[in-house]
Structure formats: C-alpha cells, structure tokens
Amino acid sequence: MAREAKRTRHGSRALVALALLALLAGALPGLEAQAPLRVALYRSGGVARDALDTAEALLEDAPGVELSVVRPRDVRRGALDGQDAVLFTGGRGSVQGRLLGEAGRERVRRFVRGGGGYVGICAGAYLALQGEPEFHKIAFVAGRHATGDRWRRGVATVDVEDDAGGRHRLHYANGPIFGAERVEGLAPYVPLAWFRSEIWRERHDTRPGEMVDTPAIVAARYGEGSAVLFSPNPTLEPTEDALLLRALRFVARAEVGPDTTFADVFGAP
Numbered sequence: 003m004a005r006e007a008k009r010t011r012h013g014s015r016a017l018v019a020l021a022l023l024a025l026l027a028g029a030l031p032g033l034e035a036q037a038p039l040r041v042a043l044y045r046s047g048g049v050a051r052d053a054l055d056t057a058e059a060l061l062e063d064a065p066g067v068e069l070s071v072v073r074p075r076d077v078r079r080g081a082l083d084g085q086d087a088v089l090f091t092g093g094r095g096s097v098q099g100r101l102l103g104e105a106g107r108e109r110v111r112r113f114v115r116g117g118g119g120y121v122g123i124c125a126g127a128y129l130a131l132q133g134e135p136e137f138h139k140i141a142f143v144a145g146r147h148a149t150g151d152r153w154r155r156g157v158a159t160v161d162v163e164d165d166a167g168g169r170h171r172l173h174y175a176n177g178p179i180f181g182a183e184r185v186e187g188l189a190p191y192v193p194l195a196w197f198r199s200e201i202w203r204e205r206h207d208t209r210p211g212e213m214v215d216t217p218a219i220v221a222a223r224y225g226e227g228s229a230v231l232f233s234p235n236p237t238l239e240p241t242e243d244a245l246l247l248r249a250l251r252f253v254a255r256a257e258v259g260p261d262t263t264f265a266d267v268f269g270a271p
Contacts, residue, residue, distance in 0.1 A: 038068045041250055042081060042088045044126075045071050048097025053123065056237040057091050057246070064247055077106040086254035087119035089246075090126025092175065092235055099129050099138030107140045114142060115225030119253025121246065124177040127231035130222075132183055142224045143231065144188035148181030148216065154206035155213065159240060161199040162218045164264040171240050172218070174201065177233030180217040188224065191231075193217035194264040219245075221267060223258040230267060244268070 041061055045054060061069045072081045072088075082088055088110065090098065099107060114120045120142075122130045132146045133139040147153065155176055162170040182190060200213035222229045230253055236245040245268055252267045 036066060038066050039251055039254055040068045040070070040084065040086045041254075042070050042072045042077075042085045044073075044077070044088065044090045044098065046074050046098055046101045048094040048101060048125070049091060050093035050125070052238065053092035053125075053235060056241075057089060057123075060237055060243050060246065061089075067247075067250075074101045074103065074106050077102060077109050080109065082109060082113040082118065085113070085118065087121060087250045088113065089121045089250065090123070090129055091237075092124035092126070092177075095125035095128035095139075096137045098125060099140065102138070102140075107138070110140050111142050111224075114227035114229065117226040119227060119250065119255075120224075120229040121232075121249050121253060122229065123232045123235050123237070123246070124175060127180075127233060128178050130229060130231055131178060131180075132185060142188070143191055143220075143222045143229060144183055144185040145191050145220070145222075146181050146183045148179040149208065149212055152207050153178075154203055155201045155208045156203050158201040160197055160201065160218075160234060162195050162234065163198045164195040164219075164268075165193070166264055166270075168264070169198075170195070170242060170245075172234035172236060172242060173238035173240065174234045175238075177235070178231075179213055180220055180231070180233065189222065189258075190260075191217075191220040191222040192258060192260060192262050193220050194230075194262070194267060195219040197233075219264075221258045221262050228253040228256065228258040 061067050129140050130143045132141050157175040159171050160174040162172050195218045197213050197218045202208040218233050220231050230249040236242040248268045
C-alpha cells in the first residue's frame with residue numbers, strides 16, 4: 003500500500019520529476035505507460051479446481067495484469083464494473099450458471115454488451131452458448147453445443163489447426179462441439195481454429211466424426227464487447243498459456259468482426 007508522502011524538499015523534487023515525466027510521455031508516444039489489464043476470474047461451485055488454479059497462477063504472475071477473483075454474489079453486486087475482461091474456465095457450466103442466478107447472468111451480459119471482454123474455456127464456453135433454460139446459460143453467442151446432451155467424450159490431448167495452418171496440441175476435457183445457430187440480434191461467431199483429431203466414448207453415445215474439423219476456438223461480438231471461446235483448455239498440459247493471455251488482451255481492447263483471424267487475436271507465429 004502506498005503511504006502518504008511528507009512535504010519535504012525531497013518530496014517536492016519527486017513531484018516535479020513526475021510532472022516532467024508525464025509531459026514527456028505526452029510528447030513521446032513510446033514513453034507512455036500501458037494501462038494494466040483488469041481481469042475478473044470467476045470462482046464458484048462448478049468450477050474445476052485444476053482449471054481455476056492454473057488460470058489464477060498464470061494471471062497472478064503475468065506482467066501488467068490486475069487480477070480479481072469474483073464469486074457469484076460479487077458479480078450480482080456489480081464486481082465486473084471497472085474490469086476489462088472476465089474469465090470463466092472449466093468445470094460444469096450449468097452449475098456455474100445456476101449459482102450466478104439470472105441477476106448475475108444479466109450482469110455478465112450487460113458487462114459484455116457495454117464493451118467488456120469475455121473469455122470462456124470449456125465450461126465457460128458452454129455457458130456463453132445458447133441452450134435450454136435448465137442449463138442456466140448466459141446465452142449471448144449465436145451458437146450451440148452441436149451434439150446436445152451428448153457431451154461425455156473424455157480427456158485427451160488433441161490436434162488443433164488455426165486459420166493460418168499453425169498446429170497446436172491442446173488439452174481437451176469434454177469441451178463443446180461448436181455449432182452455429184441463427185439468433186436474432188446476434189452476429190455469427192467467427193471460427194479461428196479447428197479440431198484435426200477427435201475423441202469419443204461409445205458408451206456415452208458420443209461418436210466418431212462429430213468432433214473432427216469442427217471449430218475449436220471461436221470469437222464473437224456482442225453489443226460493444228467481444229468474446230473468445232475455447233473448447234480445449236490452453237492452461238492445462240500440454241499448455242499454451244500465451245493463448246489465454248492474448249485472448250484476454252484482445253477482448254479487452256479490440257473488436258471482433260466478420261474477418262477477424264487467429265493472428266488478429268493471438269498474434270502472428
């Protein structure tokens with residue numbers, strides 16, 4: 003915590019120096035300090051502990067990130083006000099959404115609609131999609147889990163290819179199979195990367211051919227805000243932590259359009 007400075011000659015010189023630096027920053031674009039990225043990480047029942055812990059550790063250590071961990075009651079009381087982006091990570095999306103309550107879900111919609119950023123990973127991606135009322139969706143992205151109630155595919159490392167041909171090996175744990183859906187008032191999502199391998203479990207009625215070549219990462223616009231949704235989790239082994247950090251920076255400071263590319267969001271390889 004900063005302590006109040008005493009009014010000494012030394013303190014006066016420091017104030018003069020700060021004033022000069024501020025003037026120089028205005029005159030020389032390379033000297034201005036970039037504002038910190040303020041991220042709210044959602045924590046509640048239904049959030050998987052490993053997904054939460056890896057995301058929290060990454061964001062706590064990331065330079066230029068100010069992290070706040072928020073619970074459902076915090077969201078309902080306006081904790082997203084003043085944040086740049088919110089992160090919902092893996093677990094059970096229906097439980098996360100139920101604990102938010104409709105008041106909390108509307109707070110998230112209002113935050114994104116007003117210009118905030120949203121990143122959803124696995125369960126957090128499910129949460130942003132359309133769905134039946136009993137699944138307690140935030141429902142601001144024009145898409146749906148393509149195989150309905152059949153979601154238990156298992157856990158594996160999968161191959162993902164981005165729109166420039168770059169290859170990624172990412173952790174998958176029953177993430178959504180994105181299917182586009184026309185929803186009045188919502189723009190279509192933009193695929194950024196696709197699954198090039200798949201996993202299924204016949205005993206749970208998930209089948210071969212349902213996952214491969216479907217989007218693995220998508221971006222969407224909602225009102226004045228932007229969202230990036232991951233079906234796989236880049237913070238679990240084999241990690242690509244930079245994907246999450248770049249997604250958060252993008253949704254906080256840029257807009258998704260119909261021509262948005264993987265490189266626009268995550269940078270060129």
